[in-house]
Amino acid sequence: MEILEPVNVWVFFKGNLxxxxxxxxxxxxxxxxxxxxxxxxxxGACLFYHFSVSGGGNFYxxxxxxxxxxxxxxxxxxx
Amino acid sequence: MRTVLHVDFNSYFATVEQQANPRLRGKPxxxxxxxxxxRTVLGAASVEAKRFGVKTGMTVWEAEKLCPDIILVxxxxxxxxxxxxxxxxxxxxxxxxxxxxxxxxxxLELVKRTCPLVQIAQExxxxxxxxxxxxxxxxxxxxxxxxxxxxxxxxxKPDGLVVIADEEAAQWILDRVELDEICGIGxxxxxxxxxxxxxxxxxxxxxxxxxxxxxxxxxxxTLYNMARGKDFSPVLPFYEREExxxxxxxxxxxxxxxxxxxxxxxxxxxTEMIAARLRAKNLVxxxxxxxFRYASLSPLLPFSxxxxxxxxxxxxxxxxxxxxxxxxxxxxxxxxxxxxIGASISNLKxxxxxNISLLPEDKNRxxxxxxxxxxxxxxxxxxxxxxxxxxxxxxxxxxxxxxxDRRFKL
Numbered sequence: 001m002e003i004l005e006p007v008n009v010w011v012f013f014k015g016n017l018x019x020x021x022x023x024x025x026x027x028x029x030x031x032x033x034x035x036x037x038x039x040x041x042x043x044g045a046c047l048f049y050h051f052s053v054s055g056g057g058n059f060y061x062x063x064x065x066x067x068x069x070x071x072x073x074x075x076x077x078x079x
Numbered sequence: 080m081r082t083v084l085h086v087d088f089n090s091y092f093a094t095v096e097q098q099a100n101p102r103l104r105g106k107p108x109x110x111x112x113x114x115x116x117x118r119t120v121l122g123a124a125s126v127e128a129k130r131f132g133v134k135t136g137m138t139v140w141e142a143e144k145l146c147p148d149i150i151l152v153x154x155x156x157x158x159x160x161x162x163x164x165x166x167x168x169x170x171x172x173x174x175x176x177x178x179x180x181x182x183x184x185x186x187l188e189l190v191k192r193t194c195p196l197v198q199i200a201q202e203x204x205x206x207x208x209x210x211x212x213x214x215x216x217x218x219x220x221x222x223x224x225x226x227x228x229x230x231x232x233x234x235x236k237p238d239g240l241v242v243i244a245d246e247e248a249a250q251w252i253l254d255r256v257e258l259d260e261i262c263g264i265g266x267x268x269x270x271x272x273x274x275x276x277x278x279x280x281x282x283x284x285x286x287x288x289x290x291x292x293x294x295x296x297x298x299x300x301t302l303y304n305m306a307r308g309k310d311f312s313p314v315l316p317f318y319e320r321e322e323x324x325x326x327x328x329x330x331x332x333x334x335x336x337x338x339x340x341x342x343x344x345x346x347x348x349x350t351e352m353i354a355a356r357l358r359a360k361n362l363v364x365x366x367x368x369x370x371f372r373y374a375s376l377s378p379l380l381p382f383s384x385x386x387x388x389x390x391x392x393x394x395x396x397x398x399x400x401x402x403x404x405x406x407x408x409x410x411x412x413x414x415x416x417x418x419x420i421g422a423s424i425s426n427l428k429x430x431x432x433x434n435i436s437l438l439p440e441d442k443n444r445x446x447x448x449x450x451x452x453x454x455x456x457x458x459x460x461x462x463x464x465x466x467x468x469x470x471x472x473x474x475x476x477x478x479x480x481x482x483x484d485r486r487f488k489l
Contacts, residue, residue, distance in 0.1 A: 034101075036101060037095070037098050037158065037161075037162075039155075039158045039162075044455065044458045044459035044460075044462070045456060045458075050158075052098075052099035052100060058102075059101070061099075077100065
């Protein structure tokens with residue numbers, strides 16, 4: 001399911017990478033078990049980092065925008 | 080003797096999607112061209128979908144008929160480019176002679192061998208799994224030239240590793256494969272060879288060179304060499320590839336249309352995107368090409384369309400390119416419904432040196448266009464656009480998944 005909802009994310013800084021550890025969505029706390037893929041996209045000068053992650057057997061895609069420094073949840077597959 | 084490795088990723092787009100989303104792993108997956116699922120074709124099928132007979136290029140309808148449980152995923156070229164950049168960075172560690180053949184395929188010529196070839200290939204596979212993704216697999220073919228390395232890479236999929244050591248081994252394998260299994264022999268050449276009575280490489284080797292030259296002109300020599308497992312083409316490092324020869328865009332509309340206003344808007348949007356890219360590269364072009372596809376997709380006339388080209392003064396202006404393209408379109412189009420339209424400009428040269436116009440309107444136009452480019456580069460395409468485009472359908476510029484203009488940025 002494609003969505004675009006703001007989320008709060010706790011991240012680890014590992015070397016020159018950031019890795020989501022936990023995020024809060026719809027009053028739930030979701031722990032990231034594994035980051036499967038990181039890719040970037042651009043809109044104008046704004047760079048977006050997309051994190052395809054797994055947590056509790058579900059799939060989520062988080063987006064971090066370098067322009068506004070905000071996190072969004074843009075894809076969910078649960079159940 | 081040369082040592083060439085051909086690295087080919089298996090069901091690339093689908094595998095990357097499975098890498099990103101583990102819930103797709105082990106399931107038949109088809110990657111589509113976007114959100115227009117009812118009219119798109121599959122850009123890739125996963126290994127599991129291929130077992131049902133699903134192939135790249137099939138319509139969604141055909142794929143669902145063969146495999147009702149197929150999971151359709153919207154393609155994301157940014158994702159595939161990110162993985163390609165990662166694996167190319169791995170391969171660069173082994174040799175500077177790295178040719179990017181397509182987004183999921185490359186040739187690597189080893190100049191210095193530090194350990195056995197098979198060990199190098201296994202190390203590459205291991206690093207790809209560790210650094211790109213644990214679900215991503217590739218087939219590696221190793222041989223003494225590009226042609227045979229590519230053949231070796233295609234013999235065992237997925238996750239294969241095949242070595243063809245010399246010409247003798249190459250000819251043994253060539254005698255056991257179809258003519259069109261070799262890169263460079265397509266359906267047309269195969270048909271022409273069939274008409275000559277050549278049905279396999281064994282027979283092709285018996286045809287005198289003069290005969291092939293008479294039938295295929297200079298390509299006859301290539302065919303003569305192919306049959307003997309010979310290929311003298313060098314591995315072209317990606318940083319030495321020629322600059323772009325043309326800049327173009329095309330758009331498949333999410334419905335069939337015969338509305339001239341709508342077509343005009345889409346074409347103007349495409350030409351504005353082409354012009355912005357020309358200006359970013361400091362190029363101007365003079366040959367404009369416009370083409371389109373009719374709505375009907377009959378099995379007898381699949382993807383039929385029409386196209387033509389015209390020449391104008393060297394330009395990097397979207398409206399001028401549009402005028403040329405629209406003129407072509409009007410000459411070829413008789414009001415039929417269309418599903419796709421595209422435009423491109425070729426015959427490119429650098430913007431400078433050029434004659435500077437003394438007309439104030441030209442100078443004003445240049446200032447305005449540069450200002451619009453600055454704004455759009457910062458805030459995204461079409462942040463500032465012509466008023467006529469305000470209610471137009473959305474046309475996005477997506478990175479070309481076949482790396483047409485990205486070779487130099489890796």
